[in-house]
Amino acid sequence: xxEKTEDLKRERRLAEDLLHQMLPKTVAKQLRKCQKVxxxxxxxxxxFFSDVVGFTxxxxxxxxxxxxxxxxxxxxxxxxxxESYDVYKVETIGDAYMVASxxxxxxxxxxxxxxxxxxxxxxxxxxxxVIPHTPTGRLQLRAGIHTGPCVxxxxxxxxPRYCLFGDTVxxxxxxxxxxxxxxxxxxxxxxxxxxxxxxxEIELRGEIEVxxxxxxxxxxxxxxxxxxxxx
Numbered sequence: 019x020x021e022k023t024e025d026l027k028r029e030r031r032l033a034e035d036l037l038h039q040m041l042p043k044t045v046a047k048q049l050r051k052c053q054k055v056x057x058x059x060x061x062x063x064x065x066f067f068s069d070v071v072g073f074t075x076x077x078x079x080x081x082x083x084x085x086x087x088x089x090x091x092x093x094x095x096x097x098x099x100x101e102s103y104d105v106y107k108v109e110t111i112g113d114a115y116m117v118a119s120x121x122x123x124x125x126x127x128x129x130x131x132x133x134x135x136x137x138x139x140x141x142x143x144x145x146x147x148v149i150p151h152t153p154t155g156r157l158q159l160r161a162g163i164h165t166g167p168c169v170x171x172x173x174x175x176x177x178p179r180y181c182l183f184g185d186t187v188x189x190x191x192x193x194x195x196x197x198x199x200x201x202x203x204x205x206x207x208x209x210x211x212x213x214x215x216x217x218x219e220i221e222l223r224g225e226i227e228v229x230x231x232x233x234x235x236x237x238x239x240x241x242x243x244x245x246x247x248x249x
Contacts, residue, residue: 057171063120064129064165064208065186066105066137067194070113071158076149084150089113092147092157096140103136104128108182114194115140118182121170130165130211134218134239137161137202158200162193163239165207192228193236202239209237217244 070076070092077085089112096115100107104125108116117136120129141159149155166186172178189205197203203223204212212218219240228234 055172064133065190066117068161071199073113160197161202164190164205
């Protein structure tokens with residue numbers, strides 16, 4: 019009986035660990051208790067989007083197995099690195115990677131700093147990921163960041179997902195889509211949030227036309243004066 023009880027506890031821990039990788043712990047706890055998960059409004063969060071430069075053409079020249087292997091290597095690399103920061107991985111869609119800070123647990127004014135440090139790390143790390151059919155080739159990342167309010171909540175019943183909604187999400191996505199290879203494109207709102215401790219090297223990009231937003235003044239995040247990117 020004692021052995022069976024220990025086996026049951028071990029299996030429950032494994033199931034809980036798996037659930038916590040798919041949903042925030044606070045949300046998973048409510049779902050296990052069959053409670054309704056209320057949507058939450060967050061005044062300030064920072065959202066990061068990235069995608070692989072030229073992924074469509076890379077995938078077209080790979081076998082399906084090679085595409086999966088390449089993306090798995092990329093995400094294992096990223097997932098292991100983001101654990102060093104106060105961030106939450108929201109989702110991956112194909113080659114797109116979405117991370118947020120400031121939710122589901124609020125962290126005061128730290129969210130922009132955490133995402134900025136993480137993004138510098140990931141842009142450096144992506145160069146280590148090999149393209150399967152071209153061992154000498156390396157992947158390149160295009161990244162974008164925006165800071166602002168958003169709403170977060172769980173949608174769906176069969177496969178519940180923790181999703182973010184609002185203009186901040188759309189603008190962060192636009193920052194990524196208008197970025198350049200191996201560049202981190204940030205909005206004025208993120209720039210202002212990073213100015214507080216004067217720790218970052220930031221370059222003005224200027225005004226650019228952003229679909230659905232008109233002209234926006236944006237910047238390139240180049241580095242952190244006090245922070246060494248992980249090797």
